Amino acid sequence: MRDLHTSSTALAASTSLAADDTTLLEDFATLSAFGATPGGGVDRQAATAADGEQRAWFHRWLTAHGAEVRHDRVGNQFGLFTVAPGAPYVLTGSHLDSQPLGGRYDGAYGVLASAHAAYRAVERWGAQDARPKYNVAVVNWFNEEGSRFKPSMMGSSVFTGKLDAETALATTDRQGTTVRAALNEIKTVGDYAGPDVAAYAEIHIEQGRELEDQGITIGLVDATWAARKYQVVVRGEQSHTGSTVMADRHDALFGASLLVVAVRELAERSTDVPLHTSVSEMTIEPNSPVVVAREVRLHVDLRSPDEAHLDAAARQLAESIPGIEERASVTIERVRTHGWGVAPFPAAGVELAARAADDLGLSHRTMMTIAGHDSVNMKDVAPSVMLFVPSVEGISHNEGEFTDDRDVRAGTDLLTEVVHRLMSGALDDVR
Numbered sequence: 564m565r566d567l568h569t570s571s572t573a574l575a576a577s578t579s580l581a582a583d584d585t586t587l588l589e590d591f592a593t594l595s596a597f598g599a600t601p602g603g604g605v606d607r608q609a610a611t612a613a614d615g616e617q618r619a620w621f622h623r624w625l626t627a628h629g630a631e632v633r634h635d636r637v638g639n640q641f642g643l644f645t646v647a648p649g650a651p652y653v654l655t656g657s658h659l660d661s662q663p664l665g666g667r668y669d670g671a672y673g674v675l676a677s678a679h680a681a682y683r684a685v686e687r688w689g690a691q692d693a694r695p696k697y698n699v700a701v702v703n704w705f706n707e708e709g710s711r712f713k714p715s716m717m718g719s720s721v722f723t724g725k726l727d728a729e730t731a732l733a734t735t736d737r738q739g740t741t742v743r744a745a746l747n748e749i750k751t752v753g754d755y756a757g758p759d760v761a762a763y764a765e766i767h768i769e770q771g772r773e774l775e776d777q778g779i780t781i782g783l784v785d786a787t788w789a790a791r792k793y794q795v796v797v798r799g800e801q802s803h804t805g806s807t808v809m810a811d812r813h814d815a816l817f818g819a820s821l822l823v824v825a826v827r828e829l830a831e832r833s834t835d836v837p838l839h840t841s842v843s844e845m846t847i848e849p850n851s852p853v854v855v856a857r858e859v860r861l862h863v864d865l866r867s868p869d870e871a872h873l874d875a876a877a878r879q880l881a882e883s884i885p886g887i888e889e890r891a892s893v894t895i896e897r898v899r900t901h902g903w904g905v906a907p908f909p910a911a912g913v914e915l916a917a918r919a920a921d922d923l924g925l926s927h928r929t930m931m932t933i934a935g936h937d938s939v940n941m942k943d944v945a946p947s948v949m950l951f952v953p954s955v956e957g958i959s960h961n962e963g964e965f966t967d968d969r970d971v972r973a974g975t976d977l978l979t980e981v982v983h984r985l986m987s988g989a990l991d992d993v994r
Contacts (some may be wrong), residue, residue, distance in 0.1 A: 604962030615749030668966020
């Protein structure tokens with residue numbers, strides 16, 4: 564831990580850190596005002612007006628702190644701190660877009676912490692009168708949440724070559740607005756190809772309660788759970804809710820309801836291996852109070868730390884569909900939209916972050932990430948470090964989402980140290 568009484572130099576440094584922490588929290592309060600909801604959360608889905616407003620504020624913040632701001636074709640927003648001209652960049656960031664009626668911390672904390680960490684690291688190099696091996700850049704990834712446009716992690720998927728840019732730009736929301744049109748509306752699209760990345764670092768709230776339950780400040784992510792995501796369409800026949808004989812009904816909503824139960828029961832039967840299952844987004848046609856539904860579209864999400872177990876669960880779900888079709892007199896189409904496997908983060912990055920946390924006196928443990936993050940994409944193209952700070956009661960994607968200020972500050976201090984070390988080439992041997 565920091566000793567605030569050892570010398571006048573240490574006292575000055577601590578005063579500066581305290582000032583930095585105050586500014587961090589003030590900036591977070593400002594950022595949280597964009598798209599603020601009455602319940603204390605935010606609603607700023609990708610490329611909405613609220614997203615455009617916060618991106619404009621973040622642009623001003625970055626330029627005021629000496630960064631050059633650029634945008635790529637799919638709206639990824641980069642703040643470039645160039646201190647070693649011609650050298651690649653350590654990239655650090657997360658996302659500012661939110662879920663509908665989401666929390667203030669999800670993604671946004673990681674972007675702001677990255678901005679402060681990058682600026683602090685640059686200032687530290689300047690104070691040392693030294694030039695690092697690498698520059699540093701901050702990124703606000705476009706449409707990480709996937710609530711307005713699917714799939715999630717869209718911006719980093721395009722950046723890493725996993726999703727074609729034209730495919731992403733042609734994607735539409737429920738109202739038929741394309742990503743291209745939405746980005747043009749908020750004027751945060753450009754032709755920048757993105758920086759040459761030497762390493763990547765991301766910090767995020769845990770979105771679970773393991774850290775809080777164990778009284779630990781920092782999670783060091785060493786691997787990710789696997790995920791399988793499906794778009795399912797249940798097709799029936801539109802008819803009158805009152806007069807149609809029950810035996811003659813082809814109720815798509817009844818079929819969808821049976822599918823929802825089947826998805827939940829997969830998790831309930833999985834007692835030996837963790838399995839998380841959900842049916843989330845659902846649209847019903849024609850969605851009239853006196854009409855039996857002709858079609859229901861829904862999103863199925865399956866996740867597990869055991870990929871073989873996850874695939875077995877997916878097969879069990881597929882095997883349940885013919886029985887549901889017969890019982891409800893409907894047809895069901897299931898298409899896998901995207902997903903990812905169980906995959907490790909570089910051990911050297913976990914060790915680097917652990918040493919930095921020890922130097923700062925921060926308690927830590929290794930853990931897997933259940934949620935998907937942009938680092939899940941970035942780790943496949945650059946040495947990557949993923950950090951967590953506690954989420955109170957594990958609440959996330961909810962207006963009640965909260966992380967204590969001391970954890971907000973501690974995570975930013977650690978990210979600063981990690982970024983500073985990455986700028987010196989600490990993970991150059993990881994390729």
